Amino acid sequence: EDKVVQSPLSLVVHEGDTVTLNCSYEVTNFRSLLWYKQEKKAPTFLFMLTSSGIEKKSGRLSSILDKKELSSILNITATQTGDSAIYLCAVAFYGGATNKLIFGTGTLLAVQP
């Protein structure tokens, strides 16, 4: 069965800290891994990773994929209270008729002032 596992389930940090969120997957015919941020309601897209070892960066956020270890990390440096959210990892795979994503349970990040 295809699955996506995230850790930790939750995390509390102080502003200015650096955090690392983990995602591991077991899927057949892996295509890509995506990170989303979920504040209140809609998941909003952060990164899509398809190639191993190539870091993607957006401001204080960065992410990298390790296809050998079947995992990815999402780093947030100099955290701010606005980073408080649930961070979702999802995997897309080849073979289905469509582009459905399988999601992990998410990591709840709380950044305290």
Added chain:
Amino acid sequence: EPEVTQTPSHQVTQMGQEVILRCVPISNHLYFYWYRQILGQKVEFLVSFYNNEISEKSEIFDDQFSVERPDGSNFTLKIRSTKLEDSAMYFCASSVPGSANEKLFFGSGTQLSVL
């Protein structure tokens, strides 16, 4: 920036009633999806829709569920006879054609409460 819009944001219904959740995907997108998230649980795939037909559906998407694209802009999810366990946040999503079509854009969701 274009976005996926969903209405209503909240829907309360009685068990056994029909509900229709509405979505307007991003205009140049060709793939459409419904996902749901039961409180405290994972976001789960329900159905995908492309070229005016269902591409794939999950086990959750039984005969009580249907989707439709009644015109060039709307995409709807109908639950014919709601059950208590249908209570969840329902997300509509869309994606572009082409090589990055697994990058889904999500709407803000409809919180469905079945009483």
